[in-house]
Amino acid sequence: xxxxxxxxxxxxxxxxxxxxxxxxxxxxxxxxxxxxxxxxxxxxxxxxxxxxxxxxxxxxxxxxxxxxxxxxxxxxxxxxxxxxxxxxxxxxxxxxxxxxxxxxxxxxxxxxxxxxxxxxxxxxxxxxxxxxxxxxxxxxxxxxxxxxxxxxxxxxxxxxxxxxxxxxxxxxxxxxxxxxxxxxxxxxxxxxxxxxxxxxxxxxxxxxxxxxxxxxxxxxxxxxxxxxxxxxxxxxxxxxxxxxxxxxxxxxxxxxxxxxxxx
Numbered sequence: 001x002x003x004x005x006x007x008x009x010x011x012x013x014x015x016x017x018x019x020x021x022x023x024x025x026x027x028x029x030x031x032x033x034x035x036x037x038x039x040x041x042x043x044x045x046x047x048x049x050x051x052x053x054x055x056x057x058x059x060x061x062x063x064x065x066x067x068x069x070x071x072x073x074x075x076x077x078x079x080x081x082x083x084x085x086x087x088x089x090x091x092x093x094x095x096x097x098x099x100x101x102x103x104x105x106x107x108x109x110x111x112x113x114x115x116x117x118x119x120x121x122x123x124x125x126x127x128x129x130x131x132x133x134x135x136x137x138x139x140x141x142x143x144x145x146x147x148x149x150x151x152x153x154x155x156x157x158x159x160x161x162x163x164x165x166x167x168x169x170x171x172x173x174x175x176x177x178x179x180x181x182x183x184x185x186x187x188x189x190x191x192x193x194x195x196x197x198x199x200x201x202x203x204x205x206x207x208x209x210x211x212x213x214x215x216x217x218x219x220x221x222x223x224x225x226x227x228x229x230x231x232x233x234x235x236x237x238x239x240x241x242x243x244x245x246x247x248x249x250x251x252x253x254x255x256x257x258x259x260x261x262x263x
Contacts, residue, residue: 057086062098067151068116069144083115083141089192089220093119101126107186117145119189124156132180137167171202174209184212194221197231200238208242
């Protein structure tokens with residue numbers, strides 16, 4: 001006990017010394033005419049600006065420098081549902097659309113699991129008639145997507161009439177989605193979704209119910225987990241009675257995980 005009291009006394013003495021040093025510094029600054037309150041507010045503003053820069057990622061696709069808000073992994077949103085960075089699969093779909101603009105020009109698009117929504121931004125820039133951008137119904141994620149749209153408005157003519165952000169949990173009723181586009185969507189966009197093997201059926205159900213007859217789904221994915229490549233690819237077996245694979249493309253990207261392989 002006596003040892004604890006000595007340690008506590010020493011800690012309190014150090015605290016008192018720091019408090020005295022702070023008081024002396026504040027007196028010195030006030031004597032020099034420095035507004036301490038304004039200085040503290042500026043420090044907080046600088047901190048907020050740094051935090052925002054951490055959330056904002058910039059990437060060039062199709063000759064446009066896009067600003068993309070991501071959701072930092074703070075542990076509060078189920079690991080942010082993987083919306084904390086710009087995934088290679090999203091970039092690949094965006095670049096694919098640049099080279100095949102007729103796929104989306106004048107068409108309606110639906111993006112599922114959008115995260116940063118880069119594919120939808122590019123689709124809108126290339127002349128999509130309307131884009132519904134969806135992700136898991138969590139406010140942080142949906143607000144980040146909305147901020148991304150607003151941040152890039154200069155590249156997206158008529159944005160307010162041509163795009164909407166809403167929550168959608170795969171496998172649930174798509175009636176709310178179809179209220180935005182009666183009869184279904186021409187094109188669905190899905191980036192980096194297939195490594196969630198337990199969600200394959202739910203994802204397939206949402207796509208099949210929301211894409212119009214004769215419509216297409218552009219799906220890009222990476223093999224993230226060694227040894228589970230077959231489980232990733234099994235999605236196409238799940239959807240065989242609802243979708244026909246009409247084109248398959250492979251491309252190399254810098255690895256985000258140790259064994260990524262782009263499809």
